[in-house]
Amino acid sequence: MNVIKKEAMETSAEAQLQRKVSSTHAGSLTSSSTVKESKMVGFDDVQLQLLDWLTGGNRNRQIIPITGMGGIGKTTLARHIFEHALVKEHFDIRAWTTISQTYNVRETLRQVLHQVSGDLRSDLSEEDLGVKLRKYLLSRSKYLIILDDMWSVEVWEKMMVFFPDKNDGSRIVVTTRLSNLATELTNSNSIGMRFLDDICSWSLFSKTVFGDEGFPLHLEEIGKKIVGKCKGLPLSIVVIGGLLAKSELTLEYWEHIEENLSSVVNSENDEYCLRVLKLSYDHLPAYLKPCFLYMGMFGEDQRIGVSELMRLGVSEGFLKPIINKSSKTIAKEYLKELVDRNLILVHALGAVGNIKYCKMHDLVRDLSFQEAEKQRFYYLLGQHCPRGINSQRRIVIPRSTSAMTVRDAMETMSSHARSFICGAYTDCRLLDFRFLRTLSSSKYLEENVFQLVNLRYLKAVVGEGFQIPSSISLLWNLHTLIVSCWGGEPTTAPVEIWKMHQLKHVDVCGGIYLPDPRSGHSDVMMENLETLKGVIDFNLNEEVVKRIPNIKKLWITYEDKVMEGVKCLSYLQCLSKLESLRCFFRYGSDAGYLHSISFPHSLKKLFLQCGKFHLEEILEKIASLPLLEKLRLSYGQFATRSWEIFEGQFPSLKYLRLDDCMKMECWTLEGSCLPRLEQLHLSFMVLKDFPSEIGEIPNLKSIQLKYCSESMAVSLKKIVDEQEELQGDPSFHVLIRSRKVSQELQSLATPNFRVVKL
Structure with a gap:
């Protein structure tokens, strides 16, 4: 099908590009409809940057991509640059061509040759056109070529040899919706277009509707609501602004437009936006x-x-x-x-x-x-249940749908439905949906769900005291089980859950108790299980770990002393593919759990909520993990009142967060430690001073302090000032968040050192 589609597109390409050429005047595109006048607002900084790259001192031929979604202003920016007085003066030759999806290299080359030389011969081959264009460009000085709307690097690879690099500062600007295409074209300068902010959106809207005239006061409030719904997309703003410019200036009409903005924008000008x-x-x-x-x-x-x-x-x-x-x-x-x-x-x-x-x-x-x-890809249920729903295979019920509509839909739904996604908070009684593969419901789960043997994805809520029945093992296709326990009360799984070979993801909000697998049963291996979240008092023993050999994400909580004396967490090191671990210790859980813990070297993310345990011993184990990128510690305390990190420790750590880790007063960094740290978050901490070595971490981007002592903030400000003196602008930014902000602390605020009162 892809080959047939490609041939069909190539067949129509030449005729399409012929029409483009015939609409272009000889010499340049100054008066061409291709570069018709359009408003550009909010991209002054981008335009200045592009002008600098175009007319700067670099004499190598450069390709400058402009990327962004459709309608965000790529072509508009390129048009303004193309017609800019400085660009006209700087380049001897300028040409504009639109590549589009159905490109034809021969016609594109002919179009460019026609613009730069006036030659409009149609009897030359692709190769001859390219050679002639290359000779002409070599005989002249600097050239600027705009290749608008490029969709594939292939077209550039076929044409690049015909645009010579004469070491004279020539430039090629490419507009494309494909950000990855920009990296294929160049590894240097590129521009990514962003959405307009509120001020620029309002300015563009005002100019589109009223030009240089003032905005009527009685329409200003509703006008800002309309602009807000455009979400900063210039295409949407210009289309709706153009409609209102031709319409009556009454509050009632503008309110109608605001209420029906989406349908109005998409129907205006023959659905131009879409x-x-x-x-x-x-x-x-x-x-x-x-x-x-x-x-x-x-x-x-x-x-x-x-x-x-x-x-x-x-x-x-x-x-x-x-x-x-x-x-x-x-x-x-x-x-x-x-x-x-x-x-x-x-x-x-x-x-x-x-x-x-x-x-x-x-x-x-x-x-x-x-x-x-x-394409009847899925059916979105509205407020009225149509008769045709009985033929749908994929049904989506929004949260706003009434309970009565949902009940009516359930009675008329086809038993052959494959997917049912219900966001409405109402009971969904699934009667006979034996072919259902995807079920996502925001309401209570019924036991008959566990007889839908074709389910692959199950997400639902269970009521208080609900126990997962042994019939869950009938769901032999299930790979995702997501359960929310109403009221936060944990549920209990039957031992049959260990027979579910296809399970990949288990996530239970509110907690789940897993029984020990029965020893001596060879059919309980869960080799596909990758995620296990919400397990309470998990008895990690030899029998368990050998049944989940490929687990990658594990979230467990220990709530009491039922496991006292069992070194269950020492078996973590047997999980050789574990990448993410969250381990919470609550209430009277035994500190022995934490001290016996052994981490696998595969670990990349670690979150420990440690009660009031001493952290020095556990941090010594964590510091040697070679792949650890994210570390978060909550509670716990430093018995020695200090934490010393030595050179070579935490070699891969990018994110470090400490929450309410008590008695840590002194922090020492030795040598080139934390070489890859990017983000540091501290909350409820009382350090005497920040280590000055923090400012020397090469990759550090941000530091956040929340509810920390004011002396910590003052100490950190000194480091920021030192970095500003050495580098002119520090590589990292600081955010201080606190309930009480003194005048002294507020006076320290700068663009790189923000202070926010909570």
Whole structure:
């Protein structure tokens, strides 16, 4: 199918580009419709940076990519630069060509040659056109070529030989929606377009609607609401502004526009916004399209947890199997591709730089939803239950759906449904859904769920006192089990859970008691289990660890002394693939647990909540872990009142957080320790002085103090001042957060040393 599609696109490319050439005047694109006048607001700093790169002293030919999602202003920026007086004066030759998805190298070369030389011959081959263009560019001085809307590095690889590097300061500017394409084109200068802030969005909206005239006061409040819903996307602001510029200036009409903004923007000018963005969807490879469509089911402005998204993708069968790659690795690669294509926005990063939450711009979500609706990819239940729901295979019920609508839907749903995702807080009675593979419900779980043998993904709430039945072992396809215990009361699993070979992820909010597996049974190996979260008083013994050999993430809590005298945590070192460990000790749990702990060298993330245990011994073990990137310690105390870190310790640590670790008064750093530390967070700490060596850590980016002593902040400010004297601008920034902020502390505030009162 991909080969057929490529041939079809190439067939139509020449005719399409012929039309582009015929619309271009001889000589240059100054008066061409390709560079029609458009407003540019909010990118002054970016424009100055681009001008500097274009006209700067570097004499090598440079490629400068401009990247960003559709409609964010890439082409507008390139147009303004192309017509800038300084650029016209600096370059002897300028040419603009649009590559697009259906590119044709021969026609593109002919278009550029026509603009720079006036030659419009159509009988030359691709090679002859390229040679002629190269000779012409070699015979002239500096040139600037704008390659607008590039979708593939292949087109550049075919043309690059015809744009000579004459060591005279020539430049090539490329606009593209693909951020990863920029890295393939160059490893130096590139510009990533960002969304407009509130001030710039308002300025662009005002100029679009009223030009240089003042904004009517009676429309200002509703106007700001309209602008806010555009979420900083210039395309959306310009389209809605253009509509309002031609409409009546009444408060009632503008309120109507604000209430129906999404449908108005998408219907104005023959759905111009969606047509612009749809190019990005059309260019997606086949394996990414279902992933993109699936994300449209999440709510407007909803932050989407990457872990949940990946597991849903696996259960829905969206991931294309790749030899020697886990499903998690493939899912991460898919997500990165969507981010690189600027269809998905990174909302929040984890402590070590991984993507934790993502979002979709409202217009992109509208595109995803419309395409999903066209293809009957899933059905989003509204406030009225239609008859056609009985033929749907993937059903999504938003949180806002009424209980009556949900009940009606459940009665008419097809028993052949494969996916059921319900965000509504109402009982969902699943009667006969034997083919169901994905079930996510925000309401109570019923026992008959454990008879749905085809389930791969199960997420639900259980009531107080609920005990998981032994019939759970019937779910032999299940790989993800996520349970929330109502009221925070733990649930108990039957011993049959150890027979579930396919389980990969178990996450129980509120806690779960796991029984010991029955010894002597060879069929209880859980070789696929990677995540086990929420286990209480977990008896880690030889029998258990050999049944979960591939566990990567383990969150456990010890609440009492039922395990007293058992060195269960010494068996952690047997889990050779464990990467993330959270271990909480509560109430009267025995300190012996912590002192007997032995960590595997594979550990990358560690969070210990230590009660009032002494930390020196455990930190000595932690410091030698070669791969540890993230460390968080809560409570505990330093018996010696000091912590000394020696050279060579914590070789990979990027994130360090200490919360309420008592009696730590002195902190000493010896030699080149903590070489990769990027973030340091301290809360409820009373250090006498910060070690001056903190300022010498090469990768340090930020330090945060929360509810710490004022003397710590003053000590840290001295280090910041020293770094400013040595470097001009410190490599790290400081944030002080406290309930009480004295005038002395507030007077220390600078852009690099922020003080915030909580």
